[in-house]
Amino acid sequence: MSELRDEKGELAPPQIQLVCSALYDDLIKQQSELPGQSLVITDEMYKKRDRAKGILVGYLGRVLAELDTPTEQPELAWKVLRALVSSQSYRVAYTCNQLAEILGEDRTKLIKLLEMLAKNAY
Numbered sequence: 521m522s523e524l525r526d527e528k529g530e531l532a533p534p535q536i537q538l539v540c541s542a543l544y545d546d547l548i549k550q551q552s553e554l555p556g557q558s559l560v561i562t563d564e565m566y567k568k569r570d571r572a573k574g575i576l577v578g579y580l581g582r583v584l585a586e587l588d589t590p591t592e593q594p595e596l597a598w599k600v601l602r603a604l605v606s607s608q609s610y611r612v613a614y615t616c617n618q619l620a621e622i623l624g625e626d627r628t629k630l631i632k633l634l635e636m637l638a639k640n641a642y
Contacts, residue, residue, distance in 0.1 A: 524572050535576060542575045596633055599623050 524535050543561045546569070551557060569575050580601065584594040603622055604612055616634065620627040 521572050535572065538579050539572050539575050542569060542579070593633055593636070596623075596625065596629070597637060599625075600630070600633065600637075 521531065521536065521539060524531050524539070526532070540561075543565055546565055547559060547561055550565075551559060569578075584597050600619065600623065603614070603619060614622065616627060616631060619625075620630045623630070
C-alpha cells in the first residue's frame, strides 16, 4: 500500500482501514462462494480492486452518491477532492477561502458542502 503514503512517508489510518475493510469483505464473499478456500487476502485480490486507489475512489463514489444533496454538489465534492490531492498524489491543505478561489466557487456553497462531507464522514 505504498501509494497511500504521504510526502512524509506516513500512512493515513482511515485510508488503511477502508482498504483493509474492502479486501476483507471480498474475502468473506469469496469464502461464502467457495467454501474451503484459505482465508488469506492476496495481492491478486488487491490488484483486482485496482489497488488502494480503486478501493478509495469506489468508496468515495458510493458516499457521494448517498448524500442527500442538490445535484451539483457531488460534482463540486469531486472538484474539492481533486484540488486537495497534488499531481504527485500528495494531500494538500488549503483554507476555505483559498479553496473557493482555486475552484472559482462561492465560499458559502463550499462551506455547506464541506460541513456536509464532514458530517457524513465514516
